[in-house]
Amino acid sequence: MADIINSVYKMRYMDEISLSQSPIHKLHPITKILVTLVYLIVVVSLGKYDFLSLLPLVLYPIVIFSLSDTPYGAILKRALYVSPLIIGVGIFNPIFDTQLVTLFDNIKLSLGWISFFVLVLKSFLCVMGALLLLATTGIEKVASGLWQLKVPKIFVMQLTLTYRYIMVLAEEAARLFTAYSLRAPGHKGVHLKVYGSLAGQLLLRTFSKAERVYIAMKLRGFDGEYPNTKNLSLKINDLIYIFLWCSFLIFARYVNLPIFIGNIFTSIF
Numbered sequence: 001m002a003d004i005i006n007s008v009y010k011m012r013y014m015d016e017i018s019l020s021q022s023p024i025h026k027l028h029p030i031t032k033i034l035v036t037l038v039y040l041i042v043v044v045s046l047g048k049y050d051f052l053s054l055l056p057l058v059l060y061p062i063v064i065f066s067l068s069d070t071p072y073g074a075i076l077k078r079a080l081y082v083s084p085l086i087i088g089v090g091i092f093n094p095i096f097d098t099q100l101v102t103l104f105d106n107i108k109l110s111l112g113w114i115s116f117f118v119l120v121l122k123s124f125l126c127v128m129g130a131l132l133l134l135a136t137t138g139i140e141k142v143a144s145g146l147w148q149l150k151v152p153k154i155f156v157m158q159l160t161l162t163y164r165y166i167m168v169l170a171e172e173a174a175r176l177f178t179a180y181s182l183r184a185p186g187h188k189g190v191h192l193k194v195y196g197s198l199a200g201q202l203l204l205r206t207f208s209k210a211e212r213v214y215i216a217m218k219l220r221g222f223d224g225e226y227p228n229t230k231n232l233s234l235k236i237n238d239l240i241y242i243f244l245w246c247s248f249l250i251f252a253r254y255v256n257l258p259i260f261i262g263n264i265f266t267s268i269f
Helices: 002-017 029-045 051-068 072-090 111-137 139-148 153-183 192-219 236-254 257-268
Strands: 100-102 108-110
Touching: 002 072, 002 111, 029 051, 029 111, 029 139, 029 236, 051 111, 051 236, 051 257, 072 111, 100 111, 108 111, 111 139, 139 153, 153 192
Parallel strands: none
Antiparallel strands: 100 108
């Protein structure tokens, strides 16, 4: 019961931190969407053995955390939620890919373990990039930016309403289990025999709540179009932000920065 209520507060918390007034929060939504998209493409496009090439890309979330004053713990905890799934998928890599390579000082490691670490790091960075976009922009501004980028309205509305419906579902679940706990004070958790009826009640209650929300939207003039009231143009700060990050990300994609920097220091000293 406490876990469900806690989950509702956590979802609300993401909306709250998106209302901050840091330099990153003040950037145009299109700016952050485009940079995040380039970042995700660069991370995913790297090879399954390019562990060193991935390391410079860790700089992106570190810089965003620093400039936006976004709490590290809240985002990192959410990013770790997907780690069991990724580990479960990638843990078989060392079993099937057993070819050994020499790293340094005659230390050998199988390519399967390297691809496993690359998969975990890739997944972590992609989730971090998406969460930081949401934490520094907010779902409404993200939807507004997608609308201005000419993304079909059906996808924009689907994204927004799905995000909101998850909150409706969690809130209804919290109310339902509160009622259950009050009627069964001596029980720990939910009895197995009532799971089916509770799930059905939860589905019906959320459908009813969603219908009321939709009626309220229609009464307020909703006609299927996203109400884009702040169609602002990009400023010079936005263009500089896009240029600097895209230049760095594209350079990091085609140049192995750790080896490149190592060669520079070797040639100097």
